Amino acid sequence: ITSIICCSMAHLASDLLPESFDVIVDGTGLTLGLIAAALSRTGRSVLHLDRCVYYGELWATLLHKDFEEWLSEHISGKGAEDVPVGPIPELEGKKALVIHDTPKSVCNVVDFIPNNPQVVPKEDLDTSKTAPQETVQSPAQVVQSPAQTVQSPDQPDSQASAEQEGDKSPDVPSKITGGDKGDSEGARQETPGGAPARRTWQSVVDKRWFNYDLMPKPLYCRGDMINSLTETNIGRYLEFRAINKLFTRTGDKIEQVPCSREDVFNSKAISMVEKRRLMKFLTFCVDFEKHPEEYQAQESIPYTEYLHLKGHSPNLVRYIAHTIAMSDDRTTTIEGLRSTQLFIRSLGRFGNAPFLFPIYGSGELPQSFCRFSAVWGGVYCLKRYVQAIVLEGDKLVGVVCSSGQKISCKAVVTSAKNLRTTVDFHGSLKTKRISRAIFITDGPLESTDGVMTVVTIPPLSLGSNQSRPLHLLQLDPLSSCTVAGTYMIHVTMESALNTAHDDLHVVAKTFFNIEGHNECNKGGPNLLRAIYFNVDTVRVDQSQFSTLDLPKDLRLVSDPDDSVSYEAAMKEAKEVFHQLCPGESFLPATPSPEDIVYDDTPSPDQPAEGGIPKLSPAVGESPPNPNGESPPNPPTMQPGGGESPPVVQPADVTSFQPTELLENAGDGHHGDITGGASPT
Numbered sequence: 001i002t003s004i005i006c007c008s009m010a011h012l013a014s015d016l017l018p019e020s021f022d023v024i025v026d027g028t029g030l031t032l033g034l035i036a037a038a039l040s041r042t043g044r045s046v047l048h049l050d051r052c053v054y055y056g057e058l059w060a061t062l063l064h065k066d067f068e069e070w071l072s073e074h075i076s077g078k079g080a081e082d083v084p085v086g087p088i089p090e091l092e093g094k095k096a097l098v099i100h101d102t103p104k105s106v107c108n109v110v111d112f113i114p115n116n117p118q119v120v121p122k123e124d125l126d127t128s129k130t131a132p133q134e135t136v137q138s139p140a141q142v143v144q145s146p147a148q149t150v151q152s153p154d155q156p157d158s159q160a161s162a163e164q165e166g167d168k169s170p171d172v173p174s175k176i177t178g179g180d181k182g183d184s185e186g187a188r189q190e191t192p193g194g195a196p197a198r199r200t201w202q203s204v205v206d207k208r209w210f211n212y213d214l215m216p217k218p219l220y221c222r223g224d225m226i227n228s229l230t231e232t233n234i235g236r237y238l239e240f241r242a243i244n245k246l247f248t249r250t251g252d253k254i255e256q257v258p259c260s261r262e263d264v265f266n267s268k269a270i271s272m273v274e275k276r277r278l279m280k281f282l283t284f285c286v287d288f289e290k291h292p293e294e295y296q297a298q299e300s301i302p303y304t305e306y307l308h309l310k311g312h313s314p315n316l317v318r319y320i321a322h323t324i325a326m327s328d329d330r331t332t333t334i335e336g337l338r339s340t341q342l343f344i345r346s347l348g349r350f351g352n353a354p355f356l357f358p359i360y361g362s363g364e365l366p367q368s369f370c371r372f373s374a375v376w377g378g379v380y381c382l383k384r385y386v387q388a389i390v391l392e393g394d395k396l397v398g399v400v401c402s403s404g405q406k407i408s409c410k411a412v413v414t415s416a417k418n419l420r421t422t423v424d425f426h427g428s429l430k431t432k433r434i435s436r437a438i439f440i441t442d443g444p445l446e447s448t449d450g451v452m453t454v455v456t457i458p459p460l461s462l463g464s465n466q467s468r469p470l471h472l473l474q475l476d477p478l479s480s481c482t483v484a485g486t487y488m489i490h491v492t493m494e495s496a497l498n499t500a501h502d503d504l505h506v507v508a509k510t511f512f513n514i515e516g517h518n519e520c521n522k523g524g525p526n527l528l529r530a531i532y533f534n535v536d537t538v539r540v541d542q543s544q545f546s547t548l549d550l551p552k553d554l555r556l557v558s559d560p561d562d563s564v565s566y567e568a569a570m571k572e573a574k575e576v577f578h579q580l581c582p583g584e585s586f587l588p589a590t591p592s593p594e595d596i597v598y599d600d601t602p603s604p605d606q607p608a609e610g611g612i613p614k615l616s617p618a619v620g621e622s623p624p625n626p627n628g629e630s631p632p633n634p635p636t637m638q639p640g641g642g643e644s645p646p647v648v649q650p651a652d653v654t655s656f657q658p659t660e661l662l663e664n665a666g667d668g669h670h671g672d673i674t675g676g677a678s679p680t
Contacts, residue, residue: 020408022046023039023412025049025413028048028380030059032413032557037232037234037373037376037378037587041376046377047381047407049386055370056367058537059366060366061362061363061364074533094391096390098387104536106536109532199528204528213481213490217563220346220565222346226356231589245353247454247455248458257456286341286344325343326469329459353453357452361479386414396552414557416556423548429540432539435492435496436533437507439489439507439530440482441526442485443487452475454564456470456471456472508520511525513526540558542579
């Protein structure tokens with residue numbers, strides 16, 4: 001109700017927000033969105049601000065038009081987060097911790113489009129006459145309205161609102177679709193004369209249907225993120241695709257990663273002795289906590305070293321550490337064992353492989369938690385941010401937002417990078433530069449069967465500069481992130497050289513045919529477009545936060561990292577929430593309508609004619625409806641629209657115990673590693 005009332009406010013730059021909140025959250029990234037959702041769920045009043053014009057910050061997914069503007073702004077050095085700042089008002093004896101200009105997170109942006117002819121007969125192809133051109137777009141000449149919008153729970157997705165007309169009804173449940181083969185029709189067209197047509201970026205139609213993830217990640221099927229989505233019913237706002245196949249690069253070939261015992265024993269990448277050792281080790285990892293004598297003495301050493309100590313061959317160490325645990329040489333033994341355990345337990349829940357991916361991009365996740373917060377009373381306002389934190393002595397009492405308005409509050413949660421130039425963190429902040437690349441091609445990576453998948457590239461496979469494993473996320477047209485006949489391939493790694501182009505152009509030369517380049521994979525799919533950029537991230541150690549000279553109720557969170565999963569973001573969100581709300585449940589399960597007991601006794605806070613929903617204290621209160629009915633499902637956030645593939649409800653999927661078939665490893669029985677029925 002609060003958010004619906006507030007949606008009529010703050011339509012102009014001079015409009016004022018409510019003057020008091022329990023908590024103000026500055027930024028709509030995934031970690032901050034999780035915290036805002038959990039705080040709203042406890043009944044606290046939450047104001048959620050963001051300096052950008054879209055939700056998600058570095059976790060966002062941008063439509064094609066928005067992404068082109070984002071590119072232009074960062075190439076020009078302006079940055080989408082530049083917002084006019086109002087004056088700081090008189091604080092009546094209080095002091096202000098001013099947040100200075102936040103350093104730009106994105107840099108070294110390169111937009112590369114090979115100069116391919118649209119149709120070139122086979123006999124006329126001469127790559128020596130063509131050269132690649134690097135396109136640098138001019139700043140977008142867009143005059144933006146100064147309107148400041150506060151989103152209602154019916155429409156928190158500002159960038160998708162224009163695309164949702166004619167979309168599905170609001171009551172569409174969450175959906176998990178099978179990992180069918182992507183639509184590659186039109187990827188290799190022919191000219192009327194029979195010669196192959198070279199598709200170019202200029203020839204791609206309907207570019208408006210592209211969705212670009214800034215920092216994409218797949219979801220483990222039994223990770224904390226999926227558990228929160230299902231328990232709170234936030235998953236109703238989303239649709240997913242199952243990633244049913246994983247691949248890795250062995251030598252100069254891409255091979256499928258076995259995700260069932262049948263796949264393991266049919267694999268030619270490892271010997272029969274290694275297969276039996278692998279199955280035995282995976283069985284141990286399922287419940288390794290029950291055997292502390294096997295790992296406690298080596299908890300802090302690198303996982304790869306631990307695997308060598310256990311007698312595994314170098315081939316098996318590479319396979320377990322990089323392909324299954326998705327780790328690197330800095331991963332400790334305990335971290336590697338937990339990652340391996342999570343991988344195994346996630347198998348067989350929604351498909352062969354352990355991952356899901358949100359349709360329309362991973363930026364749907366922060367939006368879904370923001371929507372959940374709005375449903376529970378959170379107030380949202382874009383293009384505004386915290387300009388200064390108001391202190392009375394050492395106590396935090398409010399903020400001054402970028403419009404100059406003073407708002408009182410009891411706590412503030414923001415990104416650590418916002419105070420990086422203001423506060424001395426005494427070395428407790430860790431900075432990291434991440435290299436990102438987005439490749440758009442006219443076909444899938446070789447040997448990947450044209451499906452949405454994750455491809456692991458072990459260290460040094462692409463040269464001496466590749467000191468860390470690479471993970472390629474290939475999205476097909478059924479992901480609704482790319483159009484028919486094209487594929488979008490995301491690459492993320494910790495930066496080793498000066499720029500993302502220096503780090504990741506070797507990936508393009510290894511896997512794609514680049515028109516005008518001799519040093520490339522002539523047999524691979526044609527590269528239509530490549531975008532390179534670096535992201536400077538900050539990570540804060542929550543365990544050392546109490547040692548910093550900061551107000552008690554100011555909490556800082558980290559930027560997205562280069563890991564494969566969302567587990568780090570979930571862990572940090574829980575830590576910050578429990579610091580603010582000790583003893584309370586983080587995102588407790590949403591009660592079903594039959595769990596609500598209506599009392600006919602009038603309440604002093606509510607008219608007598610409408611019953612009061614009574615919930616257990618552990619669950620919290622549900623927003624009441626005048627008719628005593630459960631709240632309606634908010635509309636799904638679908639920027640693309642269109643028909644959806646066949647779906648399966650998460651509630652219909654049986655949970656399997658991973659040990660059922662692993663206990664019989666090597667007995668000739670073929671089945672899923674995790675047991676259970678065939679994949680959905």
